Amino acid sequence: xxxxxxxxxxxxxxxxxxxxxxxxxxxxxxxxxxxxxxxxxxxxxxxxxxxxxxxxxxxxxxxxxxxxxxxxxxxxxxxxxxxxxxxxxxxxxxxxxxxxxxxxxxxxxxxxxxxxxxxxxxxxxxxxxxxxxxxxxxxxxxxxxxxxxxxxxxxxxxxxxxxxxxxxxxxxxxxxxxxxxxxxxxxxxxxxxxxxxxxxxxxxxxxxxxxxxxxxxxxxxxxxxxxxxxxxxxxxxxxxxxxxxxxxxxxxxxxxxxxxxxxxxxxxxxxxxxxxxxxx
Amino acid sequence: xxxxxxxxxxxxxxxxxxxxxxxxxxxxxxxxxxxxxxxxxxxxxxxxxxxxxxxxxxxxxxxxxxxxxxxxxxxxxxxxxxxxxxxxxxxxxxxxxxxxxxxxxxxxxxxxxxxxxxxxxxxxxxxxxxxxxxxxxxxxxxxxxxxxxxxxxxxxxxxxxxxxxxxxxxxxxxxxxxxxxxxxxxxxxxxxxxxxxxxxxxxxxxxxxxxxxxxxxxxxxxxxxxxxxxxxxxxxxxxxxx
Numbered sequence: 001x002x003x004x005x006x007x008x009x010x011x012x013x014x015x016x017x018x019x020x021x022x023x024x025x026x027x028x029x030x031x032x033x034x035x036x037x038x039x040x041x042x043x044x045x046x047x048x049x050x051x052x053x054x055x056x057x058x059x060x061x062x063x064x065x066x067x068x069x070x071x072x073x074x075x076x077x078x079x080x081x082x083x084x085x086x087x088x089x090x091x092x093x094x095x096x097x098x099x100x101x102x103x104x105x106x107x108x109x110x111x112x113x114x115x116x117x118x119x120x121x122x123x124x125x126x127x128x129x130x131x132x133x134x135x136x137x138x139x140x141x142x143x144x145x146x147x148x149x150x151x152x153x154x155x156x157x158x159x160x161x162x163x164x165x166x167x168x169x170x171x172x173x174x175x176x177x178x179x180x181x182x183x184x185x186x187x188x189x190x191x192x193x194x195x196x197x198x199x200x201x202x203x204x205x206x207x208x209x210x211x212x213x214x215x216x217x218x219x220x221x222x223x224x225x226x227x228x229x230x231x232x233x234x235x236x237x238x239x240x241x242x243x244x245x246x247x248x249x250x251x252x253x254x255x256x257x258x259x260x261x262x263x264x265x266x267x268x269x270x271x272x273x274x275x276x277x278x279x280x
Numbered sequence: 281x282x283x284x285x286x287x288x289x290x291x292x293x294x295x296x297x298x299x300x301x302x303x304x305x306x307x308x309x310x311x312x313x314x315x316x317x318x319x320x321x322x323x324x325x326x327x328x329x330x331x332x333x334x335x336x337x338x339x340x341x342x343x344x345x346x347x348x349x350x351x352x353x354x355x356x357x358x359x360x361x362x363x364x365x366x367x368x369x370x371x372x373x374x375x376x377x378x379x380x381x382x383x384x385x386x387x388x389x390x391x392x393x394x395x396x397x398x399x400x401x402x403x404x405x406x407x408x409x410x411x412x413x414x415x416x417x418x419x420x421x422x423x424x425x426x427x428x429x430x431x432x433x434x435x436x437x438x439x440x441x442x443x444x445x446x447x448x449x450x451x452x453x454x455x456x457x458x459x460x461x462x463x464x465x466x467x468x469x470x471x472x473x474x475x476x477x478x479x480x481x482x483x484x485x486x487x488x489x490x491x492x493x494x495x496x497x498x499x500x501x502x503x504x505x506x507x508x509x510x511x512x513x514x515x516x517x518x519x520x521x522x
Contacts, residue, residue, distance in 0.1 A: 088430045089381070100370050107376035114369050127356050128342055134349035139331070141383035188330045 043108075044086055044094040046071040047251045050148065051105035052093045053210040057240055057248050058109055058203070062118045074160065074258065076267045106137045109203050121200035132197045136189055136204035140211065143181040148211045150174045153278060155218055156255055160263060161271045170279050178215075178222065186228050194235055201239045209236045210248075217252040285350075286311045286328055286336040288320075289493045292391060293347030294335045295452040299482055299490050300351055300445070304360045311338075316500070318509030348379050351445050363442035374439045378431055378446035386427065386453050389420040390464075393457040395520055398497055403510055403517055412521075417462065428470050436477050443481040451478045452490075459494035 043059065043066045045052040059066050071077050071092050078090040087094035087103045095102040095111070102108055113123045124130050151174045158166040185208065189196050196204040212233070215222050223229045237245050246253075285301060285308045287294040301308050313319045313334050320332050329336035329345045337344040337353065344350055355365045366372050396413050400406065427450070431438050438446040454475070457464050465472040479487045488495075 089426060100373075102373050102377060104377045104380035106380045107373050110376050111369060111373040114372070127353060130356075131344050131349050131353040134352050135344060135346045138346040138348040138379075138383070141380070142388070146384070184331060 040065050040067055042067045042069050042086075042096040044069040044071050044083065044092055044096070046073045046092050047248060048073065048255075049092055050210040050214050051207070053213070053248045053252075054203075054206045055093045055095075055105055055108050055112075057206060057210070057244060058112060058118075058122070060244055060247075061240065062112075062116060062122075064112060064116050064118075074157065074261060075263065076270070105207065106203070109206075113203070121198075121202055123203050124197070129197055129202075133202050133204045136196055137207060139189075140207060143184065144178075144208065144211050147174055147178040147181065148214050150278065151178075151220070152214050152218065153275070156258065158275055158278070160258060160261065161268045162275055166279055175220065175222075182222065182226065182229065186226060190228060190232055195232070201236060205232075205236050206240075209233065209240075213249060214252060217249060218255055283308045284311050284338040285309070286313045286325070286334055286338070288313050288315045288334050289490060290315055290497070291334050292387070292452045292456055293449070295455070295490045295494075296347055296445075296448045297335045297337075297350050297354075299452070299486060300354060300360075300364070300448060302486055302490075303482060304354070304358060304364075306354055306358050306360075316503055316505060316509070318506035318512065321509060321512050347449070348445075351448075355445070363439075363444055365445055366439065371439050375444050375446045378438050379449060381431075382446075382449055382453070385423040386420075386450060389416055389423055390453045390456045392416045392520070393420075393460050393462050394494075394497070397460040397462070398500075400517060400521060402500075402503070403505060403513060404521070406521070408521060413462075420457070420464065424464065424468065424471065428468070432470065432474055436474070437481075443478060447474075447478050448482075451475060451482075455491050455494060459491075459497045461498075 041064070043055060045056055045068060047053055047056060058064075071083070073092060077083065078087075078092060083094075084090065086096050086101050089103050091103060093103075093105050093108055095108045097115075102111060110123060112118070123133055151171065154166040154171050154174060158164075189204070189208075193199070195201050196208060212222060216233075223233065240248075283306075285297060287298055287310060289295055289298060298310075300306075313325060313336075315334070319325060320334055325336075326332055328338055328343055331345050333345060335345075335347050335350055337350045339357075344353060352365060354360070365375055393413070393416060396408050396416060400408060431446070431450075435441070437443050438450070454464060465475055
């Protein structure tokens with residue numbers, strides 16, 4: 001049984017004419033019908049961050065109602081007292097669902113998939129398929145993420161805070177560190193499948209895609225001589241949908257605009273030791 | 281052919297898988313992959329796990345890497361007691377949250393103590409200056425503070441009143457510095473209390489059995505290192521020594 005809502009909910013923007021299946025646990029994005037929807041979840045996101053983008057794309061793609069709480073990490077907003085109550089680790093993404101707060105994008109994605117009973121392919125119930133998603137989400141922490149983080153920080157964040165570019169050798173070193181993991185992504189995780197876990201997109205693809213887009217967006221042709229990964233990348237982008245992809249990646253694609261960002265001198269001083277350590 | 285678990289109990293994640301399987305009476309064949317002998321680098325092991333890492337699982341034709349994935353797979357396949365990986369959405373999220381954070385915070389820093397104090401000297405014949413160890417201990421101290429303040433708080437275990445996969449992954453990692461003489465539980469009463477509770481929940485005998493190798497690591501100072509392994513690790517060692 002499906003219901004359609006034509007009235008506009010004052011608290012969330014998803015309710016206009018939205019058709020919702022009655023089988024979903026969260027009955028409606030319209031707050032007057034669903035007690036859970038009355039408060040709705042809050043997602044603290046900075047779309048500059050790949051894990052934030054994976055969460056953002058997931059909720060939008062699955063029509064999960066949420067309040068977007070804009071965070072600007074480069075301006076140090078994660079250090080505010082208020083945000084500390086949401087995530088004491090002071091990282092984004094972070095989720096707030098009533099009195100329940102949650103950090104770490106893999107945990108947030110799994111939580112949302114379970115709570116909103118999203119289509120099976122995102123995080124399959126089949127034990128072996130689910131294990132493949134878990135395997136990627138675990139591996140990427142130390143294999144892909146650190147290099148992506150480092151390259152982005154050296155190329156984009158370092159000049160912003162230090163008023164000079166980072167040494168090119170350090171960038172090259174970080175890019176070289178990515179070579180083996182990318183090969184492993186292709187040979188172990190993707191192989192000859194359309195997506196990382198099988199025939200359909202899953203949380204693994206979303207996390208991998210948004211991470212690697214970070215480097216592509218700032219000008220690195222990381223898939224050079226890796227046609228399989230290029231095909232996979234395009235396939236994920238198409239499945240996400242052009243509009244949603246653009247929306248989620250607008251900030252990172254326009255990273256040059258960050259140069260005009262005004263950063264407080266105090267924050268610059270605070271970040272200096274960490275940045276100097278990266279190029280030591 | 282039963283399920284095979286490819287393990288070396290010197291490795292923290294291997295211990296988590298070992299303890300979990302034994303505690304839950306999960307039948308498996310222990311396939312010893314001796315890291316010091318470079319057995320994980322061999323082609324044969326590469327067929328089980330192309331990433332050439334332990335732990336690895338082989339269940340019929342299905343192979344699986346990454347301890348988190350293996351633990352979750354085992355918990356589902358063997359229907360282990362709920363507290364290990366709760367079905368309650370929010371409790372489960374807490375386990376997932378810890379398992380994710382663990383990778384870049386506790387894991388890495390805790391393990392580096394073994395490299396600095398034992399493995400690098402063993403492989404290169406050189407000892408590192410004390411500042412290197414201090415650097416790692418300082419980083420670990422920050423992670424331990426976050427562990428206590430965010431994950432443990434005033435609860436006996438990370439999720440609440442019962443042990444879960446989160447506690448298991450944390451404890452095996454933190455036993456690594458203990459093995460090389462860095463007592464991270466000293467001056468940390470809350471952490472110490474938690475450690476005792478985890479050991480009790482696992483069972484003292486199983487806990488000690490799993491940790492026998494790492495707790496006696498110093499006795500391995502005369503071990504013969506496979507030359508191929510030395511070569512394979514050379515770039516990693518150089519980086520750590522910088």
